[in-house]
Amino acid sequence: xxxxxxxxxxxxxxxxxxxxxxxxxxxxxxxxxxxxxxxxxxxxxxxxxxxxxxxxxxxxxxxxxxxxxxxxxxxxxxxxxxxxxxxxxxxxxxxxxxxxxxxxxxxxxxxxxxxxxxxxxxxxxxxxxxxxxxxxxxxxxxxxxxxxxxxxxxxxxxxxxxxxxxxxxxxxxxxxxxxxxxxxxxxxxxxxxxxxxxxxxxxxxxxxxxxxxxxxxxxxxxxxxxxxxxxxxxxxxxxxxxxxxxxxxxxxxxxxxxxxxxxxxxxxxxxxxxx
Amino acid sequence: xxxxxxxxxxxxxxxxxxxxxxxxxxxxxxxxxxxxxxxxxxxxxxxxxxxxxxxxxxxxxxxxxxxxxxxxxxxxxxxxxxxxxxxxxxxxxxxxxxxxxxxxxxxxxxxxxxxxxxxxxxxxxxxxxxxxxxxxxxxxxxxxxxxxxxxxxxxxxxxxxxxxxxxxxxxxxxxxxxxxxxxxxxxxxxxxxxxxxxxxxxxxxxxxxxxxxxxxxxxxxxxxxxxxxxxxxxxxxxxxxxxxxxxxxxxxxxxxxxxxxxxxxxxxxxxxxxxxxxxxxxxxxxxxxxxxxxxxxxxxxxxxxxxxxxxxxxxxxxxxxxxxxxxxxxxxxxxxxx
Numbered sequence: 316x317x318x319x320x321x322x323x324x325x326x327x328x329x330x331x332x333x334x335x336x337x338x339x340x341x342x343x344x345x346x347x348x349x350x351x352x353x354x355x356x357x358x359x360x361x362x363x364x365x366x367x368x369x370x371x372x373x374x375x376x377x378x379x380x381x382x383x384x385x386x387x388x389x390x391x392x393x394x395x396x397x398x399x400x401x402x403x404x405x406x407x408x409x410x411x412x413x414x415x416x417x418x419x420x421x422x423x424x425x426x427x428x429x430x431x432x433x434x435x436x437x438x439x440x441x442x443x444x445x446x447x448x449x450x451x452x453x454x455x456x457x458x459x460x461x462x463x464x465x466x467x468x469x470x471x472x473x474x475x476x477x478x479x480x481x482x483x484x485x486x487x488x489x490x491x492x493x494x495x496x497x498x499x500x501x502x503x504x505x506x507x508x509x510x511x512x513x514x515x516x517x518x519x520x521x522x523x524x525x526x527x528x529x530x531x532x533x534x535x536x537x538x539x540x541x542x543x544x545x546x547x548x549x550x551x552x553x554x555x556x557x558x559x560x561x562x563x564x565x566x567x568x569x570x571x572x573x574x575x576x577x578x579x580x581x582x583x584x585x586x587x588x589x590x
Numbered sequence: 591x592x593x594x595x596x597x598x599x600x601x602x603x604x605x606x607x608x609x610x611x612x613x614x615x616x617x618x619x620x621x622x623x624x625x626x627x628x629x630x631x632x633x634x635x636x637x638x639x640x641x642x643x644x645x646x647x648x649x650x651x652x653x654x655x656x657x658x659x660x661x662x663x664x665x666x667x668x669x670x671x672x673x674x675x676x677x678x679x680x681x682x683x684x685x686x687x688x689x690x691x692x693x694x695x696x697x698x699x700x701x702x703x704x705x706x707x708x709x710x711x712x713x714x715x716x717x718x719x720x721x722x723x724x725x726x727x728x729x730x731x732x733x734x735x736x737x738x739x740x741x742x743x744x745x746x747x748x749x750x751x752x753x754x755x756x757x758x759x760x761x762x763x764x765x766x767x768x769x770x771x772x773x774x775x776x777x778x779x780x781x782x783x784x785x786x787x788x789x790x791x792x793x794x795x796x797x798x799x800x801x802x803x804x805x806x807x808x809x810x811x812x813x814x815x816x817x818x819x820x821x822x823x824x825x826x827x828x829x830x831x832x833x834x835x836x837x838x839x840x841x842x843x844x845x846x847x848x849x850x851x852x853x854x855x856x857x858x859x860x861x862x863x864x865x866x867x868x869x870x871x872x873x874x875x876x877x878x879x880x881x882x883x884x885x886x887x888x889x890x891x892x893x894x895x896x897x898x899x900x901x902x903x904x905x906x907x908x909x910x911x912x913x914x915x916x917x918x919x920x921x922x923x924x925x926x927x928x
Binding site: 335392491495581 | 660666667668673676680682693788894902
C-alpha cells in the first residue's frame with residue numbers, strides 16, 4: 316500500500332466514534348492528493364453548515380430550529396474531521412484552513428454556497444445535497460484510506476437522518492397546500508442548475524483511485540432516488556440546464572466571498588490569538 | 591337527579607353545592623401536599639391562582655429561552671474557531687429544547703403552546719429582560735454564559751424542588767444543561783483574559799456590561815416583590831430574590847478573581863459580620879425601563895420573533911394540510927399502537 320503512514324492511525328478505524336482531536340492525535344499524515352480531496356469534502360460541509368446555522372431562531376417551528384441546528388452541527392463536525400485530516404499534509408490546523416484561506420483557496424461546490432432563500436429553497440438544497448452525500452459516503456466507507464473511511468462511516472449515519480428530514484419536508488411541501496407546492500417547486504428550480512457539478516470527475520479523482528469515490532458513478536442512483544421522492548411528492552425534476560462553469564478548480568459562486576467575510580472576520584482581526 | 595349517577599354528574603357539571611364540596615376536599619388535599627412538601631401533579635385539584643401563577647412563570651421562562659436564542663445565535667456565523675462554533679450552536683439548540691420542555695410543562699396546566707406563543711407575539715407575556723441587551727462582541731458569549739446562565743442556575747436550582755411536579759422535573763434536566771453552559775462561558779472568558787491585551791479588554795468590557803443586568807435577573811428587592819410571598823407559601827419559590835442574589839454575588843466574586851477580571855462595583859467587599867460580600871446599589875430605574883419595553887433591543891427581539899413566525903406560517907399550514915391528507919392512512923397504525 317502506498318500510504319504507509321496511515322498504519323499509525325491505530326485509534327481510527329471504521330465504526331469507532333472519532334473526534335477532530337483524535338484525528339490530530341492519531342498522527343496520520345495525509346498524502347498531498349488525499350488532503351486535497353479531504354479539503355473538498357470538508358469545505359462542502361463547512362459552507363452548508365454556515366448556511367444552515369442562519370436558520371437557528373428563525374425556523375417555522377421550534378422543532379425545526381432544533382432539527383436544522385442538529386444538521387448544521389453534524390455538518391460542522393464532518394468539516395472539522397476532514398479539515399483536520401487535510402491539514403496534516405501541510406502542518407495546518409482546521410482553524411487555519413477555515414479562517415485563513417481566501418476565496419479562491421476554498422474547494423466547495425456552488426450548490427452549498429447558494430442563498431437560503433425561503434424554507435422551500437433551503438429544503439430543496441437539503442434534498443439535493445443530502446441525497447448526493449448519502450450516495451458518496453456509502454461508497455467512501457470502503458475507501459482504502461482508513462481515516463477517510465472512518466469519517467465516512469461516522470457521517471453516513473447522520474446523513475441518513477438529513478436525507479430523511481429533507482425527504483419528509485419535500486412530501487409535506489409538495490402535497491401540503493398550493494402555496495407550499497409552488498414554493499418547493501421554485502426552490503428546486505433555483506437549485507437545480509448546480510446539480511451537474513456534483514458529479515463531475517476530475518484529475519484528482521483519477522489519481523486517487525480507490526481512495527476516493529468517482530462522482531460520475533453516483534449519478535444514476537442519485538437520479539433514480541430523487542425522481543422517486545419527487546414523484547411521491549407530486550413534483551417533477553426541474554427541466555433546467557446546468558449552470559456553466561462549475562467545477563472545483565477555483566470557479567466559485569458570488570456568494571462565497573460574503574460567507575467567508577462573515578465567518579472569518581473575528582478570527583482575522585486577531586491573527587495568532589487562541590479562543 | 592338520581593343518587594346512583596351523582597358521581598359522574600359531579601364530574602360533568604356539578605351543582606353549586608356539590609362543586610363547593612369538591613373544592614373543599616380538593617383544597618384540603620392540596621394543603622396537605624404543600625404542608626408535606628410533596629408534589630402536585632396535573633390531574634390533582636389546585637387553586638385557580640396557583641395554576642395561573644405557574645402558567646405565567648413557566649411560560650415566561652419558556653419565552654426567555656426562545657428570545658434568548660437571538661443574542662447568542664447572532665454569533666454563530668462569526669464564532670472565531672470551529673470548536674467554539676460547534677459549542678455555541680449546541681448551546682443555542684439546547685435553549686430551543688428548554689423552551690420545548692417548558693411549554694410542555696405549561697401545557698399540562700391546560701394552556702396550549704399556540705396560546706402561550708400568541709401571548710408572546712402580542713406582547714402580553716414577558717420574557718427575561720436580560721435578553722434585551724445587545725451581544726456586541728465575542729466576549730459577550732462568555733459573559734452571557736458565566737453571568738447570565740450563572741444567575742439563571744442560581745434561580746433555577748431551587749425550582750427543581752418546585753411543588754408542581756412537571757415543572758420541577760423539567761428544571762432538573764434544564765439545570766444540568768445550564769451548568770454546562772455556564773462552564774463554557776467561563777472558559778471563553780478565561781481564554782480571553784489570558785490571551786492578547788485586546789482579548790482581555792474585550793472580556794473586561796463584556797463583564798462590565800453584563801454584571802449589573804445579571805444581578806437584576808433575580809428580580810426587584812424583597813420589599814418591592816409583591817408576588818414572591820405567595821409563591822413561597824406554595825413551595826414554588828424557595829428563597830427570596832435578595833437571598834438568591836446574595837448567593838450569586840458570593841459565588842462570582844471568587845470566580846472573577848480566578849478569571850483575573852474585575853467586577854464593576856466599587857462597593858463590593860467582604861463583610862465579616864454577615865459572612866457575605868456587600869455590593870453596591872443596582873439601577874432599578876434602568877431595570878424598570880427595560881422591563882417596560884425601553885431596553886436597547888426590545889423591539890428588535892420581538893420583531894425578529896414575529897417575522898420568523900409569519901415567514902413560517904405557510905410551512906406550518908402545509909404540514910397541517912399534509913397531516914389531514916395522510917390521516918386516513920395513518921389511522922390503522924395508530925389503532926394498533928393504542
